[in-house]
């Protein structure tokens with residue numbers, strides 16, 4: 001493991017003004033996204049869509065530090081034959097790869113999931129490094145929408161797998177993004193999310209320590225501390241920012257360089273406003289850089305604008321460039337509602 005190199009990449013992933021584009025939708029998820037715009041999920045359509053994003057020069061150069069790819073995409077070429085990985089590198093961005101095999105039913109725990117994909121991971125990581133990946137991602141899913149969940153068993157098995165994955169990544173000189181996502185589904189209040197997120201993060205960092213994962217070469221991709229989607233009294237922006245920062249100060253060691261949030265089903269603007277509030281109000285109270293690794297909150301607008309039509313490419317790229325820029329501003333607390341509307 002070259003920790004100096006891993007640390008450089010982990011720092012670059014949340015450089016001021018920049019964050020990550022999560023474009024690692026697995027086949028089922030990208031099909032759902034394409035269904036929503038009436039486009040068939042063929043290999044060529046997936047290539048065209050992602051190529052369009054990676055060729056959005058302004059966004060990629062100025063606001064996107066790295067891109068998380070799916071296995072198919074890291075091997076794919078653009079329409080002119082250029083490897084998609086090369087387009088990302090040419091824009092000065094870092095290619096990354098999703099290596100988990102998805103969340104599967106957890107034995108003996110109805111309604112709960114454990115993420116699989118450890119078998120053969122060492123070999124897959126070595127291949128992904130050769131293909132250009134310098135960071136990887138593994139997502140664990142913690143559902144709190146139900147009686148008696150999450151169980152300690154669900155959290156323990158998921159953080160154990162996250163740590164095993166992270167250790168293997170570092171051995172292969174790939175920065176692990178560890179993503180323990182406490183889902184927004186449900187009508188719970190923000191304090192319930194706070195408690196489960198704190199417990200999950202503390203369990204995760206215990207396990208990373210137990211398995212000798214170097215935090216200096218690791219990136220955390222967490223949920224924000226936020227009310228459930230169906231909560232009657234959803235917390236406002238300042239409360240989300242205050243409780244998220246308080247929770248992380250209690251649970252996340254200072255040795256970790258970068259935290260990049262998932263959007264988790266928040267609206268585009270909510271995800272930007274929350275990140276902005278944390279950086280605007282608490283920058284001097286946080287030892288880590290706080291940035292984004294959004295999937296839906298970066299892609300919903302360009303996906304809609306594109307709708308599978310070549311004549312819409314410029315409009316879709318403009319929509320992507322706008323969201324990337326707004327989120328880039330949020331990493332330094334410089335975003336405002338006025339800037340959002342001025343575009």
Ligand code: 5MM
Pocket residue numbers: 022023024025026027028029030068102139181261262263264265293294295296297
């Ligand atoms: C882009 O979506 C990612 C892939 O999900 P599937 O494996 O289900 O296809 C997902 O892991 C994503 O990286 C994170 O959930 C963050 O994305 P959001 O949309 O929550 O910002």
